[in-house]
Amino acid sequence: MLSLLHVLPLLTSLALASPIQLPHLLVTRQDIQTPINSSLPNVTIFATGGTIASQGASNTQTTGYQVGLGVQQLVDAVPEILNISNVAGYQISNVGSGSINSTISLTLAHMINAELAKDDVSGVIVTHGTDTLEETAFFLSSTVNSPKPVICVGAMRPATALSADGPLNLFQAVTLAASPAGRDRSTMIVLNDRIGSAFYTTKNNANTLDTFFSTEAGQLGVFINQVPFFFFAPAEPVGRIVFDVDSVSDLAQVDIIYSHQDMDPALFNASVAAGAEGIVVAGVGAGGTSSKAALAMEELYNATGIPIVASHRSSDGFVPSGEDDVTIASGFYNPQKSRILLQLALTVGYDEAAIREAFAKSYPMP
Template structure:
């Protein structure tokens, strides 16, 4: 069942327990209550939904509007609009935030990781679903891939069209995500991304187009599976991505600041020093080719490294690719794109790792010469 403007008008407003403060200092003030609990059917799996906002929770002013819409639907409204969910699962729901994914920050990410670890530790819970905006969905998915330690499925789901649009994709995406979260076939596969009938690994999947429905996929590793008539079908047996590292964030309240610098012709070498001066504990640069940058920028980065010891990771600005080891002062990202390399570096620094251990973590994901 898809959303419609008429249906949305009938739904009562949700009293959302929103985060009081989304700054670092506000982490301990984050108050979340359970917003949804459906009737329990003992024959169905128990799936918990964590809602964060995004297009899947958005409304436009007409059924043809697909840009410029507003976030605001709560987890109760998402569940109410897809009553078929109650035929496949018992749903519990939490409203973590209600923002566009560009506003997702470490407070929300840490809260998600901690709550999901706690939820999946319950024998009665089969899996969890996180509803999320698509713009940074891959970042949150990879963060959870790196911080959730469970054999149960964690599914990130979003939408490319708002709930009020003709052929809105959110309802079916949500139905498929809940189906997979409650399925034994989803076990031992880590965090997954579900959109447009496809199932992707959070380790490899990237948003490849800003507008089209068919945007989340991995050009190199490929898809894990697809939905056929709403049944998940996997192409491979469960396996763990090569090089995956899991961090314990149970007692973490703040993450180390890591910035990304974009490499391009005539890039300003001062960007590296500016990042360090603003508080960065590590820097990732989205390099040209296989992690390159101009001679001037490279000299500035090396001088900063020699003066401060700040770890600098070389990644690639292209959608896919591989950055090999061999830089005198940089750490090779291997197959990690800049946004995922940033998370690995951020978590490593937060854990107190030194440069050698961080380099070792990146090196696990690529073959040695």
């Protein structure tokens, strides 16, 4: 078996190409701990890159750093992990999270579903850049069907920085993935001592350590002296849908259009002309747009029947359903999570009525 350290340079160069083509035969499993300790739980890490796998030129550099550390190097930096679990790893990509695409997301879903189906695997971890971590986490929450924990983890400071947060975040993620307390909670996000639901958690600050949380639903739990403590018993997020993507090799194209003063209505037609099969509007207020944009959406919908989801550009909020037959209310889903839900619904063949129902499940009304 080839070591990840041998295939990492090839994987990195391929992952940086556009579009990304993943050589599945080279995404090689590596048992990082040898020999395996039969008394410890087994955890698998899927590494994708991001700040947690980055290095700067000095220990004070916290911007402009370079991605490049592999999964073996991440674990080597926290050898204490091997005292609490047997760790295996896959290097899926090594890119900033802005370059994560549907090929990588689907590869993760396929491989994680297969890994969690193994009786001897307690849970899995995805190391990821923070900029789009919430999108991958929500995608996995919507495509991985297992009671075992899936933990998405990243860092806000590169591995070379003073007080780098990645090592402790990774240690806590492994602790949670190996813990029975993590079961039946779907995909979770672990950063800065907090445990959040992938269904609700979002990145709230571009720079600070204290950035991942859910302002409305709250946190699932916290780490106290590196032990996970949950505030609630395991519960399913209201409206969560798990899509079967085992046979899916590509996702429907869905674009997000940002609403603002004097927005150009031509963007809607341009999006469809570029191949979009669905559109999400990051609307002002509770999903609103200008009157010109609303007219453009109505004309586009009448001509094509393309699903248009109205979400909110504010960090939190709720878009209610109304008498508008043109748009689909996003409910509590923000634009980026609305996009993923619409992508998956279109990919598996939902019609408009089923899409409306999928979004409405997150806010059942009496």
